[in-house]
Amino acid sequence: MIELSLEFLLAMIALLLIVLSGFMLYIFYQRQREVSFNKSRDHYLKDYSLLWYDYFFNNEIFSVVLIPRGKPQVKAIEIIFSSYLKNISNEEMTRKMKDFSNLYLKQFYEKDLMSKRWSIRMNALYRIADLQLDELLDACRKLEDTNYSKEEFFQLLKIYSIFQPELFMQKIKVPNANYAESEYRRLFVLLEEDVFIQFFDDFTSWPASIQFAVIDTAGAKRNMKYIDKLEHLLMNDDDEIKIRALKGLFEIGVIENIDPYIPFVTSDLWEVRLMIGKIFKYVPLAYTFPYLKQLLQDENWWVRNQAAKTIAEDRDGIEKLQEFISYSTDAYALEMAQEIITRKQGSR
Amino acid sequence: MNEATFTKEIMLEHDVKKYFEMMLESIIRSHMTITTIFLKSVTNTSSEVDRSNVNTQLAHFLMDNIRKTDLLFQLEDGEHWGIIFLQSSDIEANAFLKRIFKLLKRNRTIPNEVALKASITEIRNNDINFETLLEKNKELLADDHQPQWLIERIDDYRKQSIEHVKVSIIEQNAIFRKVLETTLNSMDIANFTFEVTAYEDGYSFLQSKSYHSGHLHLIIMNDILPRNNGLEILHSLRAMPNEKKFIIYMMSERNSEIAALNAYEGGVDELLVKPFNLRLLEAKIKRTFARYWL
Numbered sequence: 001m002i003e004l005s006l007e008f009l010l011a012m013i014a015l016l017l018i019v020l021s022g023f024m025l026y027i028f029y030q031r032q033r034e035v036s037f038n039k040s041r042d043h044y045l046k047d048y049s050l051l052w053y054d055y056f057f058n059n060e061i062f063s064v065v066l067i068p069r070g071k072p073q074v075k076a077i078e079i080i081f082s083s084y085l086k087n088i089s090n091e092e093m094t095r096k097m098k099d100f101s102n103l104y105l106k107q108f109y110e111k112d113l114m115s116k117r118w119s120i121r122m123n124a125l126y127r128i129a130d131l132q133l134d135e136l137l138d139a140c141r142k143l144e145d146t147n148y149s150k151e152e153f154f155q156l157l158k159i160y161s162i163f164q165p166e167l168f169m170q171k172i173k174v175p176n177a178n179y180a181e182s183e184y185r186r187l188f189v190l191l192e193e194d195v196f197i198q199f200f201d202d203f204t205s206w207p208a209s210i211q212f213a214v215i216d217t218a219g220a221k222r223n224m225k226y227i228d229k230l231e232h233l234l235m236n237d238d239d240e241i242k243i244r245a246l247k248g249l250f251e252i253g254v255i256e257n258i259d260p261y262i263p264f265v266t267s268d269l270w271e272v273r274l275m276i277g278k279i280f281k282y283v284p285l286a287y288t289f290p291y292l293k294q295l296l297q298d299e300n301w302w303v304r305n306q307a308a309k310t311i312a313e314d315r316d317g318i319e320k321l322q323e324f325i326s327y328s329t330d331a332y333a334l335e336m337a338q339e340i341i342t343r344k345q346g347s348r
Numbered sequence: 349m350n351e352a353t354f355t356k357e358i359m360l361e362h363d364v365k366k367y368f369e370m371m372l373e374s375i376i377r378s379h380m381t382i383t384t385i386f387l388k389s390v391t392n393t394s395s396e397v398d399r400s401n402v403n404t405q406l407a408h409f410l411m412d413n414i415r416k417t418d419l420l421f422q423l424e425d426g427e428h429w430g431i432i433f434l435q436s437s438d439i440e441a442n443a444f445l446k447r448i449f450k451l452l453k454r455n456r457t458i459p460n461e462v463a464l465k466a467s468i469t470e471i472r473n474n475d476i477n478f479e480t481l482l483e484k485n486k487e488l489l490a491d492d493h494q495p496q497w498l499i500e501r502i503d504d505y506r507k508q509s510i511e512h513v514k515v516s517i518i519e520q521n522a523i524f525r526k527v528l529e530t531t532l533n534s535m536d537i538a539n540f541t542f543e544v545t546a547y548e549d550g551y552s553f554l555q556s557k558s559y560h561s562g563h564l565h566l567i568i569m570n571d572i573l574p575r576n577n578g579l580e581i582l583h584s585l586r587a588m589p590n591e592k593k594f595i596i597y598m599m600s601e602r603n604s605e606i607a608a609l610n611a612y613e614g615g616v617d618e619l620l621v622k623p624f625n626l627r628l629l630e631a632k633i634k635r636t637f638a639r640y641w642l
Binding site for chain 2: 050080083084090
C-alpha cells in the first residue's frame with residue numbers, strides 16, 4: 001500500500017484547486033471576450049445595415065462610421081457583404097464593395113493569411129475571392145511558400161482565375177493536388193471566355209477530370225462559340241468524351257448542320273444514340289425524320305422513347321407517328337409510338 | 349320639330365341602367381375600366397332633313413360598327429346614343445370615334461348635312477351613377493352651336509381609388525429580409541399602397557393568418573425555408589378558394605429549367621434566380637400591378 005502524508009495530499013489538493021481556478025478564469029475570460037465580440041458585431045449590424053443599403057442602392061454619400069475599428073466590425077461587414085453578394089446582383093454594389101474592401105479590410109485579411117490556424121487562413125482566402133481584394137494577390141502568392149493544404153491551393157487557384165488568369169493557366173498545368181471534376185467545374189465557371197477557350201487547345205494533354213469539367217462547363221455556359229470546339233471533340237476516341245460533348249451540345253441547343261451527327265445514329269453505344277435523339281429536337285423534323293425513325297426502331301428502350309418524344313414535339317410530329325404506325329411492323333417501335341401519342345394527346 | 353324615333357333592335361336607357369350599375373360594381377372588384385361614349389347628331393339648320401329617317405340610319409350604322417362586347421343604347425329623348433365599352437380606356441374610345449366619323453363622312457346613304465358630335469367618359473371608380481352620367485354628357489353636348497365632329501371629354505371619374513395590398517416577405521437571411529422590406533416599403537406604385545410584413549420562415553407566415561383577408565396579397569418568398577418551405581406555402585395558397593388574390597414571387601438559388609418549370613407549374617407568378625438585381629424586382633412588381641388596370 002502506498003503511504004502518502006497528509007501534508008502532501010493537502011498540497012496536491014491546493015495545487016489542483018489553483019489550476020482549476022486558473023482554468024475557470026480563462027474560460028470566463030474567453031466567454032466574456034466572445035460575448036463582447038458578438039455584442040459589438042450585432043451593434044454594428046443593427047446600426048449600420050441601413051446605411052450600407054443607402055450607400056449601395058440610393059447613392060448616399062459614404063459615411064466614415066462604416067469603417068471597421070476592429071474584428072467584430074469586420075465580421076459584421078462580412079455578414080452584410082456576403083448576404084448581399086449571395087442574393088443581389090448589381091455591378092455598382094460589387095464595385096463599391098471591392099473599393100471599400102481594398103481600402104479598409106485589406107490589412108485585416110493580410111494578417112489572417114499569416115495566421116497559424118487553417119480555418120482563419122481559409123476564411124481570408126474565401127473573402128479575398130468574394131470581395132475581389134486584388135491588392136492581396138501578392139500576399140496570396142506568398143502563401144504558396146508555406147506548407148499549404150489542398151483546400152487552400154484550390155482557393156488560391158480560384159483567386160488567380162479571377163485576378164490573374166495567365167497565372168491560373170500556369171498553376172493548373174502543374175497541379176499540386178488533383179481535384180474532383182465538380183471542383184474544377186466550380187473554377188472554370190468563373191473564367192472569362194478567352195481564358196476558358198484555351199483549355200480546348202491541346203485538349204488531350206489535360207487529365208480526364210479537367211477534360212470532363214471543361215466539356216460540362218462549356219455546355220453550362222451556353223455560349224455558341226463553344227459549338228465548334230465541342231463538335232471537334234466528337235472525333236475523339238474516348239467514348240465518355242463523345243457522350244459528354246453531345247450532352248454539352250444539347251445544353252447549348254443550337255444545331256446549324258446535322259452532318260457531323262449523322263454517323264452517330266448507328267453508334268455502338270446506346271448513350272450516344274440517345275443523345276442524338278435528344279439533339280435532333282433542335283432541328284426541323286423534315287431533316288431528321290429518317291434518322292429519328294431509325295432510332296424509334298432501336299434495340300434500346302431509352303433510345304426509342306427519346307426518338308418518339310422528339311418526333312412528337314414537332315408540329316407535325318403526331319401525324320408522322322400515326323403514319324409510322326400505319327406501315328411499320330416493328331412491335332416495340334409501334335408500342336412506343338402509340339404510348340407517346342397517347343401521352344401527348346392526354347397532356348393537351 | 350321631328351318626333352323621337354326609336355329602333356327596335358337597340359336597347360333603351362332604362363334597360364341599360366341595371367347593367368351599368370352591375371358593371372360599376374365590377375370596376376373595383378375586377379379592376380375593370382369602362383368607357384362610355386355619348387353621341388348626338390348635328391344637322392345644318394339651313395337644310396331640310398328627315399330627322400327620323402336619319403336617326404334610324406344612324407342607329408343602323410352604329411349597330412354595324414360596334415364590337416360584340418360593346419353595349420349600344422338609345423336615350424329616351426331620341427336624340428342621343430350611348431355606347432358602353434368594357435375593359436377599354438378613353439384611348440380606344442377616341443380611336444373608335446375617329447374611325448366611325450371617317451366612315452360616316454364617306455357614307456352616301458346618310459345625307460351630307462348630318463354629322464355627329466360625341467363625349468367620352470372614362471370610368472375607373474364607382475363615384476358615379478347612371479343618371480349623373482347621362483345628365484353630364486347631355487349637358488356637354490347641349491350647345492347647338494358646337495362644331496360638327498366634336499369630341500368632348502369628362503375626366504371626373506378617371507381617378508382610381510387607392511387599393512390596399514398586403515405584402516409578405518418570407519426569407520431566412522435577416523440582412524436580405526431587411527433589404528427586401530426596405531425596398532418594398534419605398535416603392536411607389538400608382539393607386540396601390542403596400543402593407544409590408546416580413547417573416548423568417550414558412551411556419552410563422554402560415555401561423556400569422558394574414559393571408560386570410562380578402563386583400564390582394566403579394567408574396568415574395570424563398571423556395572427553401574426552415575419550417576414549411578416555399579413550395580409547401582405555394583401549394584397551400586394555391587389550394588385556397590380565393591387563390592387568385594395571391595401574386596406569388598418565388599426566389600431560388602437554383603438556375604435550372606426543371607426548377608423553373610416546376611415553380612411555374614406549381615402556380616408561381618414570377619421566379620427570381622438569386623442573385624438578382626433589386627431594380628429588376630421593382631420593375632417586375634410595377635409591371636404586375638400595371639396589368640391590373642388598363
